[in-house]
Amino acid sequence: MTETRKLRIAIIGAGASGIMALIKLREAGIGDVTIYEKADMLGGTWRDNRYPGVTCDVPSHGYRYSFEPNAEWSRVCAPGAEILDYLKYVARKHDVEAAIRYGHEVVRADYRDGKWQIETSKGPQGAFDAVITATGVLHHPSYPDIPGLEDFAGEAFHTSRWKDDVDLKGKRIGVIGTGSTATQITGAVVDEAASYTLFQRTAQWIAPLPQGPIPEEQKALFRARPELMQSEYERISHENNSKFAAAIVGANPRAYEKLVEVCRDYLETVRDPLLRAKLTPDYSVGCKRLILSENFYEAIQKPNAELVTERIERFEAGGIRTADGRLHELDVIVLATGFNTHQLMRPMEVTGRNGKTLNETWEKGNEGYLAVTVPGFPNWFMIGGPNSPIGNFSWLLTAENQFNFALKLILRLRDGNISEIAPKPEAAKAFNEAVRAKLPDTVWATGCKSWYIDKFGNIASWPWTFEKFQEDMSEPVWDDFEVA
Ligand code: N01
Numbered sequence: 001m002t003e004t005r006k007l008r009i010a011i012i013g014a015g016a017s018g019i020m021a022l023i024k025l026r027e028a029g030i031g032d033v034t035i036y037e038k039a040d041m042l043g044g045t046w047r048d049n050r051y052p053g054v055t056c057d058v059p060s061h062g063y064r065y066s067f068e069p070n071a072e073w074s075r076v077c078a079p080g081a082e083i084l085d086y087l088k089y090v091a092r093k094h095d096v097e098a099a100i101r102y103g104h105e106v107v108r109a110d111y112r113d114g115k116w117q118i119e120t121s122k123g124p125q126g127a128f129d130a131v132i133t134a135t136g137v138l139h140h141p142s143y144p145d146i147p148g149l150e151d152f153a154g155e156a157f158h159t160s161r162w163k164d165d166v167d168l169k170g171k172r173i174g175v176i177g178t179g180s181t182a183t184q185i186t187g188a189v190v191d192e193a194a195s196y197t198l199f200q201r202t203a204q205w206i207a208p209l210p211q212g213p214i215p216e217e218q219k220a221l222f223r224a225r226p227e228l229m230q231s232e233y234e235r236i237s238h239e240n241n242s243k244f245a246a247a248i249v250g251a252n253p254r255a256y257e258k259l260v261e262v263c264r265d266y267l268e269t270v271r272d273p274l275l276r277a278k279l280t281p282d283y284s285v286g287c288k289r290l291i292l293s294e295n296f297y298e299a300i301q302k303p304n305a306e307l308v309t310e311r312i313e314r315f316e317a318g319g320i321r322t323a324d325g326r327l328h329e330l331d332v333i334v335l336a337t338g339f340n341t342h343q344l345m346r347p348m349e350v351t352g353r354n355g356k357t358l359n360e361t362w363e364k365g366n367e368g369y370l371a372v373t374v375p376g377f378p379n380w381f382m383i384g385g386p387n388s389p390i391g392n393f394s395w396l397l398t399a400e401n402q403f404n405f406a407l408k409l410i411l412r413l414r415d416g417n418i419s420e421i422a423p424k425p426e427a428a429k430a431f432n433e434a435v436r437a438k439l440p441d442t443v444w445a446t447g448c449k450s451w452y453i454d455k456f457g458n459i460a461s462w463p464w465t466f467e468k469f470q471e472d473m474s475e476p477v478w479d480d481f482e483v484a
Contacts (some may be wrong), residue, residue: 005414010118012106012345013036014096015044015086016332017383017399018134020065023094024403035096036120038105043092044136046084049181051159051334052168053188054080054390057180057209057292061229062236063394065090069229071222076211081114101125110351111378114419129419130379130410134399135345137384137460144176144337148315156315156333159185166332169179170194174328176312177336178204180291185336186305187295192332197328199312199320202288202449203281205263209292240393241466248286248391250328250441251465259284270297278309283448290392339388341451341460342366344385352377353422362386362464364457367432368478370472372402378420379413381406387435389462389469390452401473408476427480438463 006028011018023031041047054062060073063083068090076080091097104120111117115127141158143149149156155166159181173193175182178200189253190196224227228270246252247259263285270276279297300307310322319330345365350358355378361367361376366386368374373381383402384390390398409421439445445450452460462469 005053005129006032006067007410007411007414008032008127009034009130009132010106010116010125010128011132011134012081012348013044013134013136014039014042014100014102015134015136016046017085017403018042018044018132019078019091019094019096020399021061021132021134021383022096023067023175023422024400024407025410026094030410030414033099034125035083035100036104036106036118036125037100037102038121040102042096042100043084043087044134045064045138046080047088048139048160049080049162050164051181051185051188052452053184053186054181055184055211056080056083058240058394059236060214061232062240064233065398066233066397066400068093069226069233071219071224071226071229073214073219075213077209079144092224099104106348108349108351109380111353113380115144116379128379131415132383132403133385134383135348137341137388137390138339138402140340140343141335142340144312144340146176146312146314151317152315152330152333153317154319154331154333155280155379158335158337160339161173163344168192168332170331171331172319173197173334174199174330174450175334175336176320177338179336179338180289181335181338182334182402183224183291183293185334187293187299190299190302193304194284195301197308197320197330198305199301199308199322200278201280201309201311204288204291205285206291206293206296208266209260209294211294234438237394237396244392244457245292245389245466248443249438249463249465250443258288258442259290263290266297270301272301275301275307278307283447284443285441285445287446287448288450289452290335294391297375308381308461331394338451344383348457350377350380352380352407365454365456366460367428367458369428369431371462372405372473373409373428375422375423375425380422381409386458386460387462388460389466391461393466398469405473405476409481412483416483420484421481424482427477435459435463 011021014035018035049200056078060078064070078363106120107412108119109116116131118125168189169192172195174197243255310324313321313323320328333400368385371385371388385398439459
C-alpha cells in the first residue's frame with residue numbers, strides 16, 4: 001500500500017531559487033521546510049551585487065517567476081535594486097521569511113541512515129529527508145593573482161563586496177576586468193570620475209541593449225490585462241531560448257550570424273580606429289558570455305576615460321603599475337574580476353552514501369545527472385548544479401524547470417514507499433559522455449578562456465537547446481534512478 005510520508009526538507013540559500021523552491025514545496029503540501037541562509041538578508045546575487053549600474057541584461061518582463069507577474073517594472077531591463085525589491089515582495093507575499101534561518105552558513109551535510117544531517121555555522125540542525133541546494137553559480141568572488149594589493153594606499157574592493165561609503169565623485173578610478181559587471185560600472189561612473197581607467201586583459205563582444213523606462217501607459221495596460229503581460233513573458237522567453245540559446249549551441253546558424261552582425265555593427269560605432277582595434281576580440285561571438293550594454297562604447301570614448309591593454313604587473317601604493325613601466329595613479333581600484341564559478345556549493349563539506357565526499361566525487365570536475373542530482377548523493381537536489389543552462393537568459397526560468405524536476409523525485413519520496421532516490425551511476429556516466437560529445441558543436445569550444453569551461457576542459461553549461469532542457473526536465477526517466 002502506498003503511504004504518504006511527512007518530509008522534512010532543508011533548502012540551502014535564500015536567493016531567487018531558494019525562495020521559489022520554498023513556495024513550490026508548500027504548494028505541493030510539503031510544509032516542514034527550512035531555508036538556511038548565511039547572510040542576514042534574502043536576495044542572493046541581487047543582494048550581493050549593488051555596484052553602480054547593476055542591471056539585469058534579460059528584459060524585465062522575461063526575468064520573473066512564472067507565477068508572479070509584475071506590471072510595475074520601471075525599465076526594459078530592471079536595475080538590480082528593483083529585482084531585489086521584487087524578490088522581497090514575493091517573499092513577503094508568500095510568508096517565506098518565517099522559514100528562513102539567517103546567519104546560518106551550512107558547513108556540513110552528511111548522509112547517514114537515510115537522512116541528511118545538516119550542520120551550520122551555529123551548530124547541528126538535525127536530520128532532513130531531502131536537501132535542495134540553491135546556492136547560486138556566480139557567488140564566490142575571484143580575486144586577481146596580481147601582487148601588491150595590500151600596498152595600495154587607496155580603496156580597493158571586489159564588485160560583489162561594494163563599499164557603499166566610498167564616494168567616487170571626483171576620484172581617479174581604475175577598474176580591472178571587462179566582463180558584464182565592468183561594462184555596467186563604466187557606463188554608470190565615468191561621468192563622475194576625475195579620470196576613469198579600464199584595465200582590459202581580453203576584449204569582449206558586446207551587443208547593444210535596448211533600454212529605457214517603461215511608459216506608464218504600458219504598465220497600466222499590463223495591470224488591466226495580465227494576459228498581455230503573460231504573452232510578453234512568453235515572447236521574451238521564446239526569443240531568448242529559440243534564438244540566442246540555440247545560436248550559442250550551434251542549433252540556429254541564422255540567429256548566430258545575426259548576432260555576429262549586430263555585435264560587429266555596434267563595435268563600428270567606436271570612432272577612433274586604434275581604440276576600436278583594442279576593443280576587437282580575437283575569438284568568436286558568444287564564446288565568452290555575451291555582454292549586453294546600452295552605453296559602454298560611448299562611455300569608454302569619453303575624454304576622461306582610458307582603456308589600458310598593457311598587462312598589469314603589480315599594485316603599488318599610488319596605483320597600478322603596468323608592464324610598460326607606467327604607473328596609473330588611482331584613488332579607487334575596483335576588482336571586476338568575476339567569480340569562481342566551478343566552486344558551486346563548496347566549501348560546504350558534503351558526504352554522501354558510503355562516506356564519499358562531494359569534493360572527492362568532483363575531484364576532476366563537477367559532474368551530475370541532468371544538472372540536478374549526483375550518483376551516491378541520495379535525496380540531494382541541486383538548483384544550479386553542473387551543466388545547468390547558464391547564459392544570457394533568465395535564471396529564474398532555469399531554476400523553476402530544475403525545481404519542477406526535483407519536485408517529481410521528492411513526491412516519489414513522499415508518496416512512493418521509498419526512502420531514497422539517486423541517479424544510477426551508469427545514467428550519469430551516459431549523460432556526462434553526451435555532454436562531452438556535444439561540447440565541440442558549441443561556440444564555447446571555439447577557443448577562448450571563459451568561466452564556462454573549468455581547468456579540466458569540462459563545460460559548466462548545458463550544451464543543448466533550452467527546449468531540450470525543458471523536455472528533459474518535464475518528466476524523469478525513472479529507469480535512470482535507483483531507489484531504496
Ligand atoms: O566577471 P567575468 P563579471 N588581470 O568573469 C578579468 C553575470 N553578470 O563579474 O577575460 C586582468 O565575466 C577577466 O579577463 P579575461 C554574467 O553571467 C550578469 O563581469 O579572463 N584581468 C574579465 O574581463 C557574467 O558573465 C549581469 O582575460 C582579469 C573580468 O576580469 C558573470 O556575472 C551583470 C584578471 C571578469 O569578467 C560574471 O561577470 C553582471 C587579472 N588577473 C554580471 N582576472 C547581468 O546583467 C580576471 N580578469 C545579468
